[in-house]
Amino acid sequence: MRPDTHRADLRHIDTWLFDLDGTLYPAESGFLDAVVDRMTDFVEKVTGLPRDEALKVQKAYLAEHGLTLKGLMLHHDVDPDDFHAIFHDLSLEALAHDPDLLAQLGRLPGRRLIFTNADDRHAARVLERLGLGHLFDDVFHIASTGYEPKPSAAAFSAIGAAHDIAPASTAFFEDSARNLEPAAGLGMTTVLVGPYAEQSTAPFVQYRTRHLAPFLRDAQLKEAA
Known part of the structure; x- marks a missing residue:
């Protein structure tokens, strides 16, 4: 049976954590590629x-720190606001409403939270474009963690404390497998999303x-109930 048709048993879940980029829209849209291109422009400069x-x-900063920005802050004294500003005028034309996704997110029982390494403004723009913003109780963004990115333990500790998360009744959806490892270690249910998930x-x-x-x-x- 294909993994994307397997009927997962999520009857114990009442807190739903979702990554944003590459998870709530398909990688095939090309939007994330545009984000990475802008990032390379910034690193080059x-x-x-x-x-x-x-x-x-x-790529080295991403591998070492879980976030390119973290490496830029540590090694080049980059202001995170300056870094995030490069994405705020990025065209959102590649992103489209998915009525099916909207319906399926809407039927999830309990809390729905965004857990992203992006900043608040980028997250707000993307969610508005996708028409999904009203479905989430909070957006836990990179500044919310004190610029400690996933997959660091500090990032998970921050969101856990802020939202009183019980890992045993929490599911985390991500397009990056490495970000799921600490979630699994805490006892969360983990779901890998995207074109490479099946591999x-x-x-x-x-x-x-x-x-x-x-x-x-x-x-x-x-x-x-």
């Missing part, structure tokens, strides 16, 4: 390196799906 070398630095063999990933809406549609959910 800050470091003075040729583009191919700047891209290597960008993952990570033992801490419980469910894998290429597309979010069909997975939620088929999942077993807690009945309304």
